[in-house]
Amino acid sequence: MGQNQRKDYFRKYKQEHKEQRKEQFQVWYKKNKESVRNSNLIKAYGITLEGYNSLFNKQSGCCAICNKHQAELSQTLAVDHNHETGEIRGLLCHSCNLALGLFQDNTEYLTKAKAYLNGKTT
DSSP states (O other), X not given: OOHHHHHHXXXXXXXXXXXXXXXXXXXXXXXXXXXXXXXXXXXXXSOOHHHHHHHHHHTTTBOTTTOOBGGGOSSOOEEEEOTTTOOEEEEEOHHHHHHHHHTTTOHHHHHHHHHHHTTOOO
């Protein structure tokens, strides 16, 4: 069997067994959820699940900015990091993490936004 024939065979097999493979993956994922999370954290931020949990406990399960507890949120707390150095700063809720990203981590913009919200426009 040539390389193109093998590719065609596996493409056809995947298509014909799509639902079965999806179910198998879901079962596998449930068994390996922590391992997958650990791998994703290491790949994205260089932090293990143990390191994430340590930060989580240090912050009492709350966002480092708004102080909302994980139980109040629909998503897990995100790892916030300095995009230039890669240094992890803490865990944030989705809204606070998004806000920092939209402000491009620029403290001047954040200071001006605070002044604006306090009615002090320039």
